[in-house]
Amino acid sequence: xxxxxxxxxxxxxxxxxxxxxxxxxxxxLLPGVEKKLRPGxxxxxxxxxxxxxxxxxxxxxxxxxxxxxxxIVGLIGPNGxxxxxxxxxxxxxxRPDSGVVFIDGETVxxxxxxxxxxxxxxxxxxxxxxxxxxxxxxxxxxxxxxxxRVAKGKESGPxxxxxxxxxxxDGLAELKAGNLPYGHQRRVEIARAMALSPRVILLDEPAAxxxxxxxxxLIGSVQMIRDRFGxxxxxxxHDLKFIMEVSEHLYVMHxxxxxxxxxxxxxxxxxxxxxxxxxxxxxx
Amino acid sequence: MxxxxxxxxxxxxxxxxxVLLGSAILAFAEPYQVRVAYAFFMNLVIxxxxxxxxxxxxxxxxxxxxxxxxxxxxxxxxxxxxxxxxTLIPKAPFELATxxxxxxxxxxxxxxxxxxxxxxxxxxxKRVGGAAAEILTLALLVISFVVFNAxxxxxxxxxxxxGIPVVSSLPWAMAAAAVAIFVAKLFRDSDGGLQxxxxxxxxxxxxxxxxxxxxxxxxxxxxxxVLVGVGGILHATYLGTIGPNSYYFTQTFLIMxxxxxxxxxxxxxxxxxxxxxxxxxxxxxxxxxGPVIFGSKLPEMFGLTGFFLGxxxxxxxxxxxxxxxxxxxxxxxxxxxxxxxxxxxxxxGVAAS
Ligand SMILES: Nc1ncnc2c1ncn2[C@@H]1O[C@H](COP(=O)(O)OP(=O)(O)OP(=O)(O)O)[C@@H](O)[C@H]1O
Ligand SMILES: [Mg+2]
Numbered sequence: 001x002x003x004x005x006x007x008x009x010x011x012x013x014x015x016x017x018x019x020x021x022x023x024x025x026x027x028x029l030l031p032g033v034e035k036k037l038r039p040g041x042x043x044x045x046x047x048x049x050x051x052x053x054x055x056x057x058x059x060x061x062x063x064x065x066x067x068x069x070x071x072i073v074g075l076i077g078p079n080g081x082x083x084x085x086x087x088x089x090x091x092x093x094x095r096p097d098s099g100v101v102f103i104d105g106e107t108v109x110x111x112x113x114x115x116x117x118x119x120x121x122x123x124x125x126x127x128x129x130x131x132x133x134x135x136x137x138x139x140x141x142x143x144x145x146x147x148x149r150v151a152k153g154k155e156s157g158p159x160x161x162x163x164x165x166x167x168x169x170d171g172l173a174e175l176k177a178g179n180l181p182y183g184h185q186r187r188v189e190i191a192r193a194m195a196l197s198p199r200v201i202l203l204d205e206p207a208a209x210x211x212x213x214x215x216x217x218l219i220g221s222v223q224m225i226r227d228r229f230g231x232x233x234x235x236x237x238h239d240l241k242f243i244m245e246v247s248e249h250l251y252v253m254h255x256x257x258x259x260x261x262x263x264x265x266x267x268x269x270x271x272x273x274x275x276x277x278x279x280x281x282x283x284x
Numbered sequence: 285m286x287x288x289x290x291x292x293x294x295x296x297x298x299x300x301x302x303v304l305l306g307s308a309i310l311a312f313a314e315p316y317q318v319r320v321a322y323a324f325f326m327n328l329v330i331x332x333x334x335x336x337x338x339x340x341x342x343x344x345x346x347x348x349x350x351x352x353x354x355x356x357x358x359x360x361x362x363x364x365x366x367x368x369x370x371t372l373i374p375k376a377p378f379e380l381a382t383x384x385x386x387x388x389x390x391x392x393x394x395x396x397x398x399x400x401x402x403x404x405x406x407x408x409x410k411r412v413g414g415a416a417a418e419i420l421t422l423a424l425l426v427i428s429f430v431v432f433n434a435x436x437x438x439x440x441x442x443x444x445x446x447g448i449p450v451v452s453s454l455p456w457a458m459a460a461a462a463v464a465i466f467v468a469k470l471f472r473d474s475d476g477g478l479q480x481x482x483x484x485x486x487x488x489x490x491x492x493x494x495x496x497x498x499x500x501x502x503x504x505x506x507x508x509x510v511l512v513g514v515g516g517i518l519h520a521t522y523l524g525t526i527g528p529n530s531y532y533f534t535q536t537f538l539i540m541x542x543x544x545x546x547x548x549x550x551x552x553x554x555x556x557x558x559x560x561x562x563x564x565x566x567x568x569x570x571x572x573x574g575p576v577i578f579g580s581k582l583p584e585m586f587g588l589t590g591f592f593l594g595x596x597x598x599x600x601x602x603x604x605x606x607x608x609x610x611x612x613x614x615x616x617x618x619x620x621x622x623x624x625x626x627x628x629x630x631x632x633g634v635a636a637s
Contacts, residue, residue: 091492092492093488093491093492112491113488113491113492113494114491114492114494114495114496114497116492117491117492117493117494118494122492122493123492125488125489125492129486129488129489130486130489131481131482131485131486131489131490132485132486133485133549133611134478134481134482134485138478138482139482141478142478142479142482142490142493142495143493143494145475145478145479146479146493146494146495147494148475149475149494150494174623192493193493196493196494
């Protein structure tokens with residue numbers, strides 16, 4: 001409970017980690033963000049000083065990141081920037097070398113993926129990972145069972161039927177998930193993650209392989225998820241147009257580090273971002 | 285409650301057909317055919333037991349027949365008359381030579397003991413998946429065979445135990461098969477069964493959805509071991525005599541062929557596979573002895589049964605990896621057909637208007 005309050009304040013890292021003054025200014029939460037939170041709810045995901053090395057090279061280096069309930073956070077960066085590794089660290093698929101992940105103020109870092117799911121972290125996968133031989137409904141049901149077990153009878157959020165309807169999957173419910181086209185499969189992955197009634201959901205390139213029209217519709221879906229399920233959303237994508245429009249706060253990663261973050265409009269005009277992102281394209 | 289009811293309804297069809305078949309055999313068949321039918325129902329119980337583990341976890345097990353042996357030996361050691369025991373195994377450990385219990389408590393104790401062994405071995409097994417787990421199950425089979433064979437004081441080794449009260453008969457085997465089918469379907473459709481099947485399809489995604497993979501694997505392992513144990517009791521209490529060779533590779537291979545041919549991921553598939561393999565290996569066995577067909581005597585072909593099983597497995601693995609029924613239960617097939625029919629009707633309606 002103590003931790004909870006600490007995490008809610010703004011985000012001074014816990015004393016054991018580092019002194020608040022040590023946090024570089026651009027890695028602190030921007031003042032504007034607090035205002036965007038729904039009144040009364042402040043909890044959500046807080047990541048502090050997360051690092052992970054592969055073979056001596058940092059894939060993620062000392063990352064601070066915040067995703068409060070009701071917030072849609074974007075995460076962009078060139079290939080190999082460490083975005084997926086971040087997702088894996090937050091969701092327990094990888095153990096961090098150092099750093100802490102809080103959900104509603106409780107530590108979940110170094111927990112197993114199943115523990116993270118129970119704590120309220122849901123995710124989708126960049127390379128789709130459905131239970132292919134099962135029906136769409138069964139895919140969603142698998143996650144819902146976990147929620148029912150954790151909630152001990154006090155289920156929260158929409159049930160399986162409503163989730164299917166919300167993501168326009170009700171007509172496909174009895175089909176085998178592996179037989180669907182990719183765009184549909186991505187939606188099944190989102191539906192499955194939502195069935196956990198999570199505190200925060202991590203979407204790894206949900207618009208990949210979608211056409212213009214589908215990714216437009218996806219923007220609406222992501223906002224619907226936030227409103228209807230009352231959770232935080234972290235979205236990774238390479239489609240800048242999509243990510244600028246959907247996210248309220250944007251983090252830019254490069255070589256494992258967050259180089260800048262802020263409201264999308266502000267980030268878009270940041271020199272370093274133009275340099276690594278747009279500049280590189282312009283040079284081509 | 286809902287689940288129990290649904291499973292009951294779905295199990296009515298296969299159980300009904302099997303009971304009709306068994307009753308017909310009881311009423312009309314000769315003793316030899318009754319023996320064949322008994323073996324079919326006994327093997328069905330064992331195959332379904334194996335399906336509970338293999339079908340839901342996706343891990344192949346070569347070790348389940350050892351649970352058949354464990355419960356068969358356990359029930360025998362508890363029920364062989366004391367006078368006979370004194371001559372058969374006078375030096376039995378744990379005072380077993382002086383212990384005698386009724387058949388019902390003996391069966392309960394044997395199944396509990398089997399569950400205990402399964403739980404202990406499962407504690408090791410649940411941590412590993414894939415090939416490592418499969419090798420562990422093979423080791424289990426070999427270890428148990430060595431124990432049955434070499435612990436002469438307890439099991440009499442290869443000279444086999446006899447004098448087990450012959451209390452079982454075809455109706456018992458039929459009842460056991462019906463219970464096994466119901467339990468297997470119930471587990472498959474239960475929350476744990478669904479989550480476990482998800483983990484066998486995509487382990488990473490299942491873990492990310494909060495599936496407690498290890499504890500579910502353990503649960504499936506123990507349930508399936510107990511069902512296979514029931515098969516072992518059916519074996520011992522029908523023959524009245526048991527030896528280590530009944531619980532080794534030949535039996536393992538037979539049961540594997542049954543489960544794989546029908547489709548290991550479906551209970552219905554296992555029923556189909558067991559029926560086909562039973563008929564096939566019975567035919568192969570009669571050919572082995574060089575029968576007389578249309579007046580001409582065929583040559584004797586020893587080992588034809590094994591050859592038949594091997595061929596079935598090879599053909600199945602190359603032509604139809606998922607078995608005859610794949611993932612589907614009988615009720616899924618009925619539902620899919622109905623769905624297709626309504627779709628066709630709807631399409632016809634659209635075309636007409
Ligand atoms: N399990 C792993 N073992 C070794 N190296 C890894 C592993 N996972 C990621 N890496 C490395 O870490 C770095 C970051 O990879 P990551 O997948 O996080 O990038 P990304 O930002 O998601 O890229 P993309 O946009 O292509 O998805 C890369 O150099 C990658 O090769
Ligand atoms: Mg990635």
